[in-house]
Amino acid sequence: MSIDTIHDLFEHGLEDIYHAEHRLLEVLSDLEENTEREEIASAFAEHREKTEGQIDRLEEVFEMFGEPPEKEECEAVEGLIEEYEEFTSMDPNQEVMDYHNMAAAEKTEHYEIAAYGNLIPLADQLGMDEAADLLEENLREEQDALEELKELTEGFEIDAIPAE
Numbered sequence: 001m002s003i004d005t006i007h008d009l010f011e012h013g014l015e016d017i018y019h020a021e022h023r024l025l026e027v028l029s030d031l032e033e034n035t036e037r038e039e040i041a042s043a044f045a046e047h048r049e050k051t052e053g054q055i056d057r058l059e060e061v062f063e064m065f066g067e068p069p070e071k072e073e074c075e076a077v078e079g080l081i082e083e084y085e086e087f088t089s090m091d092p093n094q095e096v097m098d099y100h101n102m103a104a105a106e107k108t109e110h111y112e113i114a115a116y117g118n119l120i121p122l123a124d125q126l127g128m129d130e131a132a133d134l135l136e137e138n139l140r141e142e143q144d145a146l147e148e149l150k151e152l153t154e155g156f157e158i159d160a161i162p163a164e
């Protein structure tokens with residue numbers, strides 16, 4: 001498939017983030033399970049619920065676009081997941097694991113924020129105002145999630161991790 005138009009570009013981006021959100025739904029469960037600190041684990045649980053809503057919104061966007069919801073493998077998020085799994089396979093202690101889980105989640109938020117930020121002007125350009133609004137809602141949730149993760153990172157008692 002060649003990608004030559006705004007229509008194609010939008011479709012490609014939508015399928016990419018649709019795939020990414022599904023993968024993150026799975027990974028957020030792992031993050032929650034692998035995190036001991038209640039506050040952090042519940043942030044993952046909460047974001048997992050939000051992610052379900054984001055997927056529903058994306059399906060609405062596909063409908064407005066007149067295409068069935070399809071996934072295009074998001075290599076970037078797959079790469080982040082692979083990196084995360086490699087790290088956990090090195091058997092870090094719980095403190096390190098909790099800290100790293102936040103860091104891994106933050107990385108995905110940056111990707112998602114960029115993805116939605118890039119899709120919104122395309123939807124606008126295609127005259128899909130309602131779709132743009134839905135994407136904007138997803139973007140706002142990702143931004144909120146990133147802020148929350150940043151606060152948790154700042155509040156993390158880093159000296160619980162041995163320096164050397």
Ligand SMILES: [Fe+2]
Nearest residue numbers: 021051054112
């Ligand atoms: Fe998301």
